[in-house]
Amino acid sequence: xxxxxxxxxxxxxxxxxxxxxxxxxxxxxxxxxxxxxxxxxxxxxxxxxxxxxxxxxxxxxxxxxxxxxxxxxxxxxxxxxxxxxxxxxxxxxxxxxxxxxxxxxxxxxxxxxxxxxxxxxxxxxxxxxxxxxxxxxxxxxxxxxxxxxxxxxxxxxxxxxxxxxxxxxxxxxxxxxxxxxxxxxxxxxxxxxxxxxxxxxxxxxxxxxxxxxxxxxxxxxxxxxxxxxxxxxxxxxxxxxxxxxxxxxxxxxxxxxxxxxxxxxxxxxxxxxxxxxxxxxxxxxxxxxxxxxxxxxxxxxxxxxxxxxxxxxxxxxxxxxxxxxxxxxxxxxxxxxxxxxxxxxxxxxxxxxxxxxxxxxxxxxxxxxxxxxxxxxxxxxxx
Numbered sequence: 556x557x558x559x560x561x562x563x564x565x566x567x568x569x570x571x572x573x574x575x576x577x578x579x580x581x582x583x584x585x586x587x588x589x590x591x592x593x594x595x596x597x598x599x600x601x602x603x604x605x606x607x608x609x610x611x612x613x614x615x616x617x618x619x620x621x622x623x624x625x626x627x628x629x630x631x632x633x634x635x636x637x638x639x640x641x642x643x644x645x646x647x648x649x650x651x652x653x654x655x656x657x658x659x660x661x662x663x664x665x666x667x668x669x670x671x672x673x674x675x676x677x678x679x680x681x682x683x684x685x686x687x688x689x690x691x692x693x694x695x696x697x698x699x700x701x702x703x704x705x706x707x708x709x710x711x712x713x714x715x716x717x718x719x720x721x722x723x724x725x726x727x728x729x730x731x732x733x734x735x736x737x738x739x740x741x742x743x744x745x746x747x748x749x750x751x752x753x754x755x756x757x758x759x760x761x762x763x764x765x766x767x768x769x770x771x772x773x774x775x776x777x778x779x780x781x782x783x784x785x786x787x788x789x790x791x792x793x794x795x796x797x798x799x800x801x802x803x804x805x806x807x808x809x810x811x812x813x814x815x816x817x818x819x820x821x822x823x824x825x826x827x828x829x830x831x832x833x834x835x836x837x838x839x840x841x842x843x844x845x846x847x848x849x850x851x852x853x854x855x856x857x858x859x860x861x862x863x864x865x866x867x868x869x870x871x872x873x874x875x876x877x878x879x880x881x882x883x884x885x886x887x888x889x890x891x892x893x894x895x896x897x898x899x900x901x902x903x904x905x906x907x908x909x910x911x912x913x914x915x916x917x918x919x920x921x922x923x924x925x926x927x928x929x930x931x932x933x934x935x936x937x938x
Contacts, residue, residue: 559783563791567765571795581761585753585803586810592749593815598741600686606633606650608641613661619672622698623654628690641675651677652687667706735903746817747902748871750807751894754830755837756862758800762841763854765792771850789930793838800834801827811902820905828908829897829915835922836890842929865891890921 572578605623609616623629632650635641644650655673663670674691678684736743783791808826811817840861848854867873868882869891875883886892893914900906900914908915 559787560791560794563783563788564794567791567795571765581757581799582803582806585757585807588753589746589749589807589810590814592752593742593746593810596742596745596749598682598686598745599739600683600690601628602630603628603687603690604632604649604651605629606635606641606644606653607631608635608638608653608655610636610658611656611660613664615661615664616656619656619695619698620654622694623691626690626694629694645675645677648677651683652691654691664702742815743817743903744899745871746811746815747898748869748895750804750811751833751869751891751898752866752871753807754800754804754833755865755891756858757803758796758834758837759841759844759862760855760858761796761799762793762838763844763848763858764851765796766842766845767848767851767854786930789842793842796841797831797834797838800837801830804830817902819902821901822907825907825911826898826901829894829901829911829918832915832918832922833890833894835926836918839922839926839929843925843932846929846932865889868892869895871895890918890925893917893921 571581607620607623609620620631624631629652633640633644635644635653638655641650641653641655645653653675655675657671657673660670660672672695674688676684676687733739812819841858844854844857844861848857868875868878868886868889870886875886875892878886897911897914897918900911904910
């Protein structure tokens with residue numbers, strides 16, 4: 556039995572690797588996709604194009620403008636004279652945000668009265684607009700705290716001139732410490748997820764196309780009259796692409812570590828174990844698609860129909876907790892969700908089996924079930 560499986564594996568590898576186009580498909584697309592996704596999927600907002608509208612032209616408004624220009628997140632590109640000019644800047648995309656100072660801002664600050672600063676944002680990209688709003692609120696909040704501190708200092712000085720006064724300024728200061736991704740780089744969050752998507756797509760399509768190719772060229776009937784049993788043929792067809800999947804996983808992991816500098820705080824053995832369990836699912840799904848397809852074109856279309864829901868419901872881009880409750884229950888049937896959690900947990904959090912065992916267990920259950928069901932259907936198609 557094992558000798559026949561070994562011969563099938565050798566035959567699959569030779570048939571796959573002797574074709575220059577197939578050799579390129581095995582390695583080049585995963586690497587290119589990893590590089591492209593790593594650079595393209597980036598939600599960080601840097602160097603925001605800022606317009607500052609200041610009809611007040613007071614010392615206080617100039618001070619606030621200097622706070623924005625000193626921030627590493629903003630770049631002053633224009634100073635519109637009126638609302639119409641500010642609107643044109645936003646319409647053309649020349650500015651992503653407009654800070655508008657109201658008349659009387661400086662005199663109101665000197666009197667200690669509350670003042671308003673209007674922030675106009677380009678909301679075409681809601682994610683970027685939210686981030687820019689937080690940046691601007693942080694700058695204005697820091698400026699406001701300094702104003703309050705200066706006012707309290709002036710009051711203390713005035714009272715001490717009249718006589719000794721002991722006064723304690725009550726206050727609560729929040730100190731925020733961010734774990735796992737201190738710099739809040741979205742690339743550190745998305746690159747590990749991209750690895751999972753690439754492995755799913757590559758192994759799924761290769762397995763589905765491999766079996767269908769035998770049907771199209773007419774060699775499946777020749778294989779059926781040989782002493783090879785269906786389980787041996789199934790293993791011989793899937794083992795080579797499991798090896799390819801592990802090689803691709805190693806390649807994209809190296810790119811994540813050395814090119815994109817994604818921190819790796821966990822164990823390579825845990826990542827390897829999760830990859831093997833996940834490959835059981837992808838190879839089983841590819842085998843199932845091969846039994847449902849009569850041509851390679853049908854198998855390819857079926858692969859995309861399987862990949863898209865798995866991708867959308869994996870939590871790669873959209874947090875699962877933000878989805879409707881019914882959809883959240885559906886994600887529990889998606890093996891991609893569990894592998895995504897394992898990859899990000901190993902890379903960013905450095906957690907091990909003691910934390911990730913529920914995800915690993917679910918990957919094992921899904922892998923055994925899908926591969927077993929596909930094997931049963933594969934056997935029926937050959938009998």
